[in-house]
Amino acid sequence: xxxxxxxxxxxxxxxxxxxxxxxxxxxxxxxxxxxxxxxxxxxxxxxxxxxxxxxxxxxxxxxxxxxxxxxxxxxxxxxxxxxxxxxxxxxxxxxxxxxxxxxxxxxxxxxxxxxxxxxxxxxxxxxxxxxxxxxxxxxxxxxxxxxxxxxxxxxxxxxxxxxxxxxxxxxxxxxxxxxxxxxxxxxxxxxxxxxxxxxxxxxxxxxxxxxxxx
Numbered sequence: 001x002x003x004x005x006x007x008x009x010x011x012x013x014x015x016x017x018x019x020x021x022x023x024x025x026x027x028x029x030x031x032x033x034x035x036x037x038x039x040x041x042x043x044x045x046x047x048x049x050x051x052x053x054x055x056x057x058x059x060x061x062x063x064x065x066x067x068x069x070x071x072x073x074x075x076x077x078x079x080x081x082x083x084x085x086x087x088x089x090x091x092x093x094x095x096x097x098x099x100x101x102x103x104x105x106x107x108x109x110x111x112x113x114x115x116x117x118x119x120x121x122x123x124x125x126x127x128x129x130x131x132x133x134x135x136x137x138x139x140x141x142x143x144x145x146x147x148x149x150x151x152x153x154x155x156x157x158x159x160x161x162x163x164x165x166x167x168x169x170x171x172x173x174x175x176x177x178x179x180x181x182x183x184x185x186x187x188x189x190x191x192x193x194x195x196x197x198x199x200x201x202x203x204x205x206x207x208x209x210x211x212x213x214x
Contacts, residue, residue, distance in 0.1 A: 013150060014130055017054060018195070022046030024073040027197055029154060032060050033128025033194070040127050041065045041081065042147065042154050043072045043197060045116045048080035063127065068156025068197060069144040070094025072103035084116030088124070091143030092118055102169060102201070117206065119145060135184055140165035146185060146196020152193045153204075159185055159194060161202035164213045181207075181214060 015032040022045045030051065032039035039060040044051060055062055064084045067075050070091035078085050078095070087095065094100045098109035118180040119125075121136035137158040144165070147154040157165035159181050167174040185194075190205025207214065 012152065015058070015060075016152075016195075019047065019051055019054075022073050022076065025198060026073045027199075028074075028077075028194065029195060030054065030060075031127070031130070031149065032131075033130050034060070036128035037061050038063050038128040040125075040132070043068055043074040043156065044077035044081070047079040051077075052081075064131070066119075066125070066147060067091070067095075068147065068154065068158075069141040070101050071104070071141065071157070072098075072101045072108075072110055074156070074197060075101060076103075078112040085113060086117045086119055087115045088134075088143030088145045089118040089120060090138070091141050094141065094143075103162050104179050137177075137180035137184055139167060139175075139180050141171050142173075144177075145181075148188075151189075151191065152195060153185065153188065155185065155194045155196045157197040158197060159207060159211075160196040161194070161200050161207070162211055163199070164211070167199075178214065179213070194212055 015034055017030040019028040021028050026045040028044045029042040035045050037060050038132055039062045065078055067087040082141050092115050095112040098104035103110040119134045123134040125132040135146040137144050137146045140157045144156055144158055186208055192204040197203050
């Protein structure tokens with residue numbers, strides 16, 4: 001996985017693989033416990049075939065999918081894996097509404113299967129011996145979340161390397177996304193790595209120092 005040259009990648013206690021998928025080059029992440037081989041997919045937006053091949057080759061047991069938000073480029077392959085889908089309660093209806101998930105805008109209306117679990121701020125999700133913490137970071141969508149595992153945060157379309165998520169779509173809120181970043185994500189230490197929904201990884205410290213939007 002390529003890193004922002006200003007960010008130093010740490011060793012993790014979990015398997016982490018990034019897939020860049022679809023015409024909008026969305027990041028889908030596969031995270032797995034190396035001991036139990038239990039795995040989660042974060043934002044499978046397209047190209048399910050190559051993810052399935054990786055999962056099979058690595059001998060992983062995919063347990064569920066987590067969507068950081070409900071836009072089409074992050075949910076399009078949800079139904080390809082036959083596992084439960086988790087999403088924040090405020091974005092749950094995006095899964096079945098092509099207008100809300102923006103797929104209608106791009107003339108490929110899609111509907112994901114319904115969520116099996118609706119997430120809220122502070123929820124803890126167990127994956128083998130790992131724990132995923134849900135951080136509600138609204139602004140890009142009402143139910144946008146970030147996911148913290150150890151010293152890594154998967155920020156979805158909230159915070160990017162050198163940028164932040166768009167708020168000019170329906171249900172976006174610029175003041176809210178800036179507040180989510182400043183009050184929640186920037187509360188973590190500078191060496192916390194971020195893995196965003198588009199683009200390259202970075203760190204909280206790098207974005208605190210040099211992100212032009214913040």
